[in-house]
Amino acid sequence: MEFFQNLQKVLRQNIREYGMFIALFVIMAIFTYSTEGIFISSRNISNLLNQTGYIAVLAVGMTLVIVIRHIDLSVGFLAGFLGAVAAIALVFWKLPVWVVIPMVLVMGVLAGLITAFPVAQLKIPSFVASLAGWLVYRGALLLSTMGTGTIIIPDEAFNAIGNGFIPDIPGLDFFLPKVHKLTLLLGLLAIILFIFSEIRNRRKKQEYNFEVLPLDIFILKLMFLSVLVGGITWVLAGYNGLSWTVVIMLIVVAIYHFVTTQTVLGRHIYAVGGNPEAAELSGINVKNITYVVFGSMGLLSALSGILFTSRLQSATTTAGTLFELDAIAAAYVGGVSAAGGVGKVTGSIIGALVMTSLTSGMNLMSIDISLQYIVRGAVLVAAVIFDVTTRSSRK
Amino acid sequence: MKPPILEMKNITKEFPGVKALSDVSFRVAEGEIHCLVGENGAGKSTLMKVLSGVYPYGSYSGEILFNGQVQKFSGIRDSERAGIGIIYQELALVPEMSVYENIFLGNEICKGWTVDWNETIRRASQMLAKVRLDVNPETKVRDLGVGKQQLVEIAKALSRDVKLLILDEPTAALNEDDSANLLDLLRDLKQHGVTCILISHKLKEVISIADTVTVLRDGKTICTLDAKKGEVSEQVLIKHMVGREINNVYPPRERSCTDEVVLEVKNWSAYDPKLGRMVLKDVAFNLKKGEIVGFAGLMGSGRTELARSIFGNPDGYEIMGEMYVRGKKQRFNHPKDAIQAGVAYVTEDRKAKGLILIQDVKQNITLANLREIASHGVIDGNAEVKVANEYRESINIKTPTVAQVVGNLSGGNQQKVSVAKWLFVRPNILILDEPTRGIDVGAKYEIYTIMNRLVQQGMSIIMISSELPEVLGMSDRVYIVSSGRISGELPIEEATQEKIMHLATN
Numbered sequence: 001m002e003f004f005q006n007l008q009k010v011l012r013q014n015i016r017e018y019g020m021f022i023a024l025f026v027i028m029a030i031f032t033y034s035t036e037g038i039f040i041s042s043r044n045i046s047n048l049l050n051q052t053g054y055i056a057v058l059a060v061g062m063t064l065v066i067v068i069r070h071i072d073l074s075v076g077f078l079a080g081f082l083g084a085v086a087a088i089a090l091v092f093w094k095l096p097v098w099v100v101i102p103m104v105l106v107m108g109v110l111a112g113l114i115t116a117f118p119v120a121q122l123k124i125p126s127f128v129a130s131l132a133g134w135l136v137y138r139g140a141l142l143l144s145t146m147g148t149g150t151i152i153i154p155d156e157a158f159n160a161i162g163n164g165f166i167p168d169i170p171g172l173d174f175f176l177p178k179v180h181k182l183t184l185l186l187g188l189l190a191i192i193l194f195i196f197s198e199i200r201n202r203r204k205k206q207e208y209n210f211e212v213l214p215l216d217i218f219i220l221k222l223m224f225l226s227v228l229v230g231g232i233t234w235v236l237a238g239y240n241g242l243s244w245t246v247v248i249m250l251i252v253v254a255i256y257h258f259v260t261t262q263t264v265l266g267r268h269i270y271a272v273g274g275n276p277e278a279a280e281l282s283g284i285n286v287k288n289i290t291y292v293v294f295g296s297m298g299l300l301s302a303l304s305g306i307l308f309t310s311r312l313q314s315a316t317t318t319a320g321t322l323f324e325l326d327a328i329a330a331a332y333v334g335g336v337s338a339a340g341g342v343g344k345v346t347g348s349i350i351g352a353l354v355m356t357s358l359t360s361g362m363n364l365m366s367i368d369i370s371l372q373y374i375v376r377g378a379v380l381v382a383a384v385i386f387d388v389t390t391r392s393s394r395k
Numbered sequence: 396m397k398p399p400i401l402e403m404k405n406i407t408k409e410f411p412g413v414k415a416l417s418d419v420s421f422r423v424a425e426g427e428i429h430c431l432v433g434e435n436g437a438g439k440s441t442l443m444k445v446l447s448g449v450y451p452y453g454s455y456s457g458e459i460l461f462n463g464q465v466q467k468f469s470g471i472r473d474s475e476r477a478g479i480g481i482i483y484q485e486l487a488l489v490p491e492m493s494v495y496e497n498i499f500l501g502n503e504i505c506k507g508w509t510v511d512w513n514e515t516i517r518r519a520s521q522m523l524a525k526v527r528l529d530v531n532p533e534t535k536v537r538d539l540g541v542g543k544q545q546l547v548e549i550a551k552a553l554s555r556d557v558k559l560l561i562l563d564e565p566t567a568a569l570n571e572d573d574s575a576n577l578l579d580l581l582r583d584l585k586q587h588g589v590t591c592i593l594i595s596h597k598l599k600e601v602i603s604i605a606d607t608v609t610v611l612r613d614g615k616t617i618c619t620l621d622a623k624k625g626e627v628s629e630q631v632l633i634k635h636m637v638g639r640e641i642n643n644v645y646p647p648r649e650r651s652c653t654d655e656v657v658l659e660v661k662n663w664s665a666y667d668p669k670l671g672r673m674v675l676k677d678v679a680f681n682l683k684k685g686e687i688v689g690f691a692g693l694m695g696s697g698r699t700e701l702a703r704s705i706f707g708n709p710d711g712y713e714i715m716g717e718m719y720v721r722g723k724k725q726r727f728n729h730p731k732d733a734i735q736a737g738v739a740y741v742t743e744d745r746k747a748k749g750l751i752l753i754q755d756v757k758q759n760i761t762l763a764n765l766r767e768i769a770s771h772g773v774i775d776g777n778a779e780v781k782v783a784n785e786y787r788e789s790i791n792i793k794t795p796t797v798a799q800v801v802g803n804l805s806g807g808n809q810q811k812v813s814v815a816k817w818l819f820v821r822p823n824i825l826i827l828d829e830p831t832r833g834i835d836v837g838a839k840y841e842i843y844t845i846m847n848r849l850v851q852q853g854m855s856i857i858m859i860s861s862e863l864p865e866v867l868g869m870s871d872r873v874y875i876v877s878s879g880r881i882s883g884e885l886p887i888e889e890a891t892q893e894k895i896m897h898l899a900t901n
Contacts, residue, residue: 208780210798263772264765271762274751280709281748282763283731341753
C-alpha cells in the first residue's frame with residue numbers, strides 16, 4: 001500500500017520530468033494498437049529513429065539557444081544550404097568525404113557566429129537576426145542548386161551516414177541468426193552502465209542527505225528505463241541493428257548532456273538564461289556565451305544538413321524547409337521554457353521523438369496530412385500548457 | 396482653516412511581514428500645497444498608492460474622504476474620475492507617441508466611432524498653454540527633455556479636470572532651472588484652485604513652496620506643520636524625519652581599521668549615455684584595510700551607480716577619473732576583471748540582479764568562482780557540495796539542503812546566499828549595496844555579525860545603505876552622496892542622523 005502512495009507522490013512531484021516519457025509511451029502504445037503492431041515493428045522503429053535524427057540534433061542546439069532566451073530561425077535553410085554545399089563538394093569538386101564533412105561543419109560554426117554577431121554586439125533581437133539568415137540561406141540554397149536542380153550523390157561512404165547500419169560481430173551466425181548481436185551487446189552495456197551510475201549517484205546524494213527516491217520506487221524506475229532501453233535495442237537488433245544516424249544522435253546527446261550538466265560552460269549558459277544581469281555581475285561574459293551557443297547551433301545545423309542530405313542521397317532545392325520550426329516545437333514539447341534558464345537536452349530529444357512518432361504513426365494509419373498538422377499543433381499546445389501549469393502549481 | 400478637500404483617517408496597510416502604514420491620518424485643505432516628507436521607506440509612496448487606488452479598497456483599513464464623501468476606489472480609474480491625478484517618479488508616458496496623443500491617452504476625444512484628432516490637438520494646445528510649455532503638440536515625447544516630459548504629465552492630469560494633483564518627487568531628475576519652473580507652475584495652479592500634494596526629499600524646495608507639511612516616519616504620521624505659523628524649518632523637519640531612537644541592534648565590534656589604503660578613487664565622473672546625463676560628478680573617496688565605510692544618501696543619489704562604475708562598469712558608462720586598488724592604478728572593463736582583482740559586489744536587488752532564483756543554493760554560491768571547484772572545465776560535484784555546506788554552516792543559511800532552489804528561501808536567507816556567493820570569490824574589498832533591505836531583524840543582526848567578522852579578518856567593506864541607524868551603527872566612517880557627488884565625509888564620532896540628512900538633502 002505504501003508503495004502506491006510513494007509512487008503517487010513521486011509521480012506528482014516529478015510529473016514534469018516523467019510526463020514526457022509517459023506521453024511518449026502512451027503515444028507509442030496508441031499507435032501500436034491502432035496499427036495492429038506495425039508501428040512497433042523493427043523496421044518502423046528503425047525508420048522512425050532515422051527520421052528523427054536530423055531534427056533531433058537541431059533540437060539539441062535549439063534547446064541551448066532558447067535557454068539563453070534567444071531563438072534561431074535560420075537553422076533549417078542553413079542545414080539545407082550546407083547539405084547542398086556538401087553535395088557540390090563531393091560531386092563537382094570531387095573532394096573526399098573526410099574533407100567535406102569537417103569543412104561543412106566549420107562553415108556551420110561560422111554561420112552561427114555570423115548570426116550571433118548582431119545579437120551579441122548590437123543587441124538586435126535574435127528573431128530578426130535569424131529571420132534575415134532564414135532568407136539569406138534560402139536564397140543561397142536556391143542559388144547553389146540553380147544550375148543543376150537536385151544533385152544526386154554517388155558517394156557510398158557519405159550516404160551510409162543517413163542510411164547505413166553499424167556492422168555486426170562476424171562469425172557468430174550460429175547464435176540468434178536473425179538478430180544484430182553488436183547492437184544487443186551495446187544495449188546491454190548501456191543498461192549496465194546506466195544502473196551503475198544511478199546507484200552511485202543515489203549513494204552520493206544519500207551521503208549529503210539530499211532527498212532520494214524511496215528504494216522501491218528507485219528500483220521501479222531502474223526497471224522501467226532498463227526495459228525501455230532493452231526493448232528498443234531488441235526491436236532494433238531485429239532489423240539491421242543500430243544505424244549510423246542513431247549512433248551520431250546518441251553521441252551528440254551524450255556530449256551535450258555532459259557539457260550542460262557537468263561543466264563550467266554549461267553552468268554559465270544556464271546562468272545567463274536564468275538571469276543575464278546576475279550572470280554578467282558574476283563575471284560571466286554574456287556576449288561570449290551568446291557566441292558559443294549560436295556557434296554550436298550552427299555546427300549542429302551543418303550536422304543536420306549532412307544527415308538529411310545523406311539520407312536522401314541527394315541535395316534538393318527545398319531541403320531544410322521548416323526544420324527550424326520542427327526543432328523549436330521539439331524543444332518546447334521537451335520542456336524548455338521561453339522564460340529562459342530551464343530545459344534539458346534529453347528532454348528535447350524526447351520531444352523530437354514524440355513529434356516524429358506522431359508523424360510516423362499517423363502516416364501508418366493513412367491519416368491525411370492536413371489532420372496530421374492539426375494533431376501535432378494540438379500536442380504542442382497541450383505539452384506547453386502541461387509544462388506551464390505543472391511549473392506554476394509547484395510553487 | 397479652509398475645509399479639507401481630502402481626509403485620510405486611520406489608514407493601515409500591511410504587506411506580508413511588514414506594516415507599511417500604521418494608523419496614518421492625513422488631511423489636506425482645499426487650495427493648498429501640502430508637502431509630504433520622510434525618509435526612504437517611511438510610507439509616503441504607499442500612502443499615495445492607497446489614495447489613488449493602486450491598492451484597492453479592502454486591501455487596507457481606514458477611511459478616505461474626498462470632497463466630503465467616503466471613497467472606495469478599486470483602481471486608478473476610479474480615483475481619476477473623482478478628480479485625483481497622480482504623477483509618479485517614473486513617468487508614465489509613451490515615448491514613441493506625440494505630446495497630444497499622450498495627453499489624451501486613455502481619455503480620447505471621440506466623434507462617433509473615431510478619434511477626433513483635430514479637436515484633440517486643439518485641446519492639447521490649451522493644456523500646454525496652461526502648463527506654460529511651448530512645444531508643438533505633434534512633437535514626440537521621446538524628443539523632449541525630462542523637465543518638459545514632466546510638464547506633459549501635468550498637462551495630461553489637468554486635461555482630466557483634476558482637483559487634487561499628487562506629484563511624487565517631481566524634481567528628483569530635474570536640473571535647477573526646470574525645478575524652479577515646475578515650482579512656479581505649481582504656485583500658478585494653486586491660484587487656479589488646484590490642490591497639490593508634493594512628495595519631496597529636497598527640503599529647501601519644501602520650505603519655499605509648502606503651505607503645510609506632514610512628516611511620516613516608519614509608517615506613522617509624526618506631525619503636521621503649518622508654514623504660515625512659521626513652524627517649518629530645515630532643522631525641525633530633519634528632527635522629525637529621523638527622530639527615531641537607535642536601538643542596540645548592532646553587534647559590538649573592536650575597530651579593526653588600519654591606515655593601509657586598499658581602494659582610492661579620484662576625480663571619478665560617469666556619464667550614462669542611455670539617460671543622456673552625468674550620473675557621477677567628480678567623486679573622490681578611499682577605503683582602508685579592515686574598515687567599514689558607509690555610503691549614505693537618498694535613493695537615486697548615485698551610490699549604486701558609483702558601486703557599479705567601480706565594479707567593471709556593466710552599464711556601459713563613459714568614465715573619467717582614476718582608481719587605485721592597493722596602490723595600483725586600475726580600470727575594470729568587465730565585472731570579471733573586478734572579481735579577479737579581489738573586488739566583490741553584492742547588489743541592492745538580490746532577486747532581479749543578484750541571484751538566479753530558479754537554480755539551487757550550491758549553484759548560486761559557486762557561480763562567480765566555478766574555476767575553483769572545476770578541473771579542465773568539468774565541475775567537481777562533490778567539491779561544490781562541500782563548499783556550499785561550509786558556507787551554509789559558517790554564515791547560517793537556513794535551508795534543508797544546499798540542493799534547495801533559492802527562490803523558495805526567505806529574503807534573509809537569500810541575502811545570505813548572495814553574501815556567500817561573493818565570499819567564495821575570496822575578495823579583499825566587499826561592496827554591500829543595501830545589505831539588509833527587506834529582511835527581518837534577526838537576519839539583519841546575523842549579516843552585521845558576518846560583516847564584523849570579515850573586517851576583523853582584514854577585509855574592507857563599502858556599505859551602501861539608506862537606513863541611517865544602520866550607517867551609524869556599522870560604519871567606521873561615512874560618506875554622504877547627493878546628486879552624484881560626495882557632499883560630505885564624516886568620521887563616525889561626528890556623524891549624527893541630522894548631519895547626514897542635512898548633507899543628503901542638500
